[in-house]
Amino acid sequence: MRYSPDLLAKSPEPVLVGLSRTGNRDAFAELVRRRQTWIRNLMRRCSGDAVLADDLSQQVFLQAWRSIRQLSDAARFAPWLKRMAINVWLQHKRRNDPLRVADEHEASDSTHRDQAGMAMDLDRALGTLADDVRLCIVLSYHERMTHGEIESLTGMPLGTIKSHIRRGTKKLQKELSAYAVIAEEAT
Amino acid sequence: MSNERDPKLMALFSQAEADLDDVEFAHDVMRSIDGERRKTMFIWSAFIVAACACLALFAAPALTAVKMATSFLPNSLVSIEADWLQQLLAPVNSVAAAIALGFLVLRKLYRRLFR
Numbered sequence: 001m002r003y004s005p006d007l008l009a010k011s012p013e014p015v016l017v018g019l020s021r022t023g024n025r026d027a028f029a030e031l032v033r034r035r036q037t038w039i040r041n042l043m044r045r046c047s048g049d050a051v052l053a054d055d056l057s058q059q060v061f062l063q064a065w066r067s068i069r070q071l072s073d074a075a076r077f078a079p080w081l082k083r084m085a086i087n088v089w090l091q092h093k094r095r096n097d098p099l100r101v102a103d104e105h106e107a108s109d110s111t112h113r114d115q116a117g118m119a120m121d122l123d124r125a126l127g128t129l130a131d132d133v134r135l136c137i138v139l140s141y142h143e144r145m146t147h148g149e150i151e152s153l154t155g156m157p158l159g160t161i162k163s164h165i166r167r168g169t170k171k172l173q174k175e176l177s178a179y180a181v182i183a184e185e186a187t
Numbered sequence: 188m189s190n191e192r193d194p195k196l197m198a199l200f201s202q203a204e205a206d207l208d209d210v211e212f213a214h215d216v217m218r219s220i221d222g223e224r225r226k227t228m229f230i231w232s233a234f235i236v237a238a239c240a241c242l243a244l245f246a247a248p249a250l251t252a253v254k255m256a257t258s259f260l261p262n263s264l265v266s267i268e269a270d271w272l273q274q275l276l277a278p279v280n281s282v283a284a285a286i287a288l289g290f291l292v293l294r295k296l297y298r299r300l301f302r
Binding site for chain 2: 061
């Protein structure tokens with residue numbers, strides 16, 4: 001059955017999830033439209049590469065389409081999608097660069113006031129962190145997840161997560177010290 | 188458990204968030220979903236065609252094989268004199284029972300070794 005785009009745009013998310021579970025392509029397209037910014041930004045913070053982030057986000061939505069029938073609670077779509085995104089990122093990391101070394105990016109003191117430049121600097125600073133540290137930082141700061149939630153999502157021990165976040169925060173504070181003033185203005 | 192975050196970094200993360208609400212990305216996702224659906228349909232169609240072809244080609248030999256198997260599987264492993272006892276033990280004293288037992292042992296072994 002086909003529904004008008006206007007009707008789908010006004011529908012609450014659980015309804016769209018329910019329709020997608022029955023194989024409704026238009027409802028799933030609406031879900032993609034609503035959730036793409038969030039997932040693509042999360043992937044950008046994780047990978048630091050806009051093109052790769054979009055490829056991985058596409059994979060996330062493809063996997064979501066394949067397994068949406070397994071989602072028992074339609075209201076839990078967002079956390080389910082986030083878990084899928086993190087799994088896609090971890091799989092990508094395992095496949096592609098298991099020996100990646102941190103600190104490969106040069107530090108830079110320049111700051112940008114525009115959003116795109118700021119995002120680039122943040123990604124560059126995140127790039128100086130080791131993969132696991134970066135993931136913990138992104139989940140904590142970008143996704144605002146608690147340590148316990150990060151533990152259940154990634155399977156890392158709680159102590160490791162805490163030390164990763166502590167270490168990552170210190171390093172980011174150092175790397176992005178020039179932004180302290182801008183952030184203060186914003187808060 | 189402390190979940191304290193640096194507020195300045197929090198603000199920076201929020202400001203760095205780009206609005207990526209573009210239609211093209213959603214179209215790309217739906218195109219790849221359609222492509223995958225077409226591929227799956229093609230594979231299933233090819234499988235059904237191949238299965239039908241196999242059925243047409245091998246129906247007669249397969250029937251003969253099934254007939255042979257059904258006549259061979261109930262054979263007793265150990266011959267027992269008393270007819271009633273032989274009938275009673277038929278479910279365990281047969282080639283079929285030995286094959287089933289072998290299959291179960293192999294499955295258990297596989298699960299223990301690889302799962």
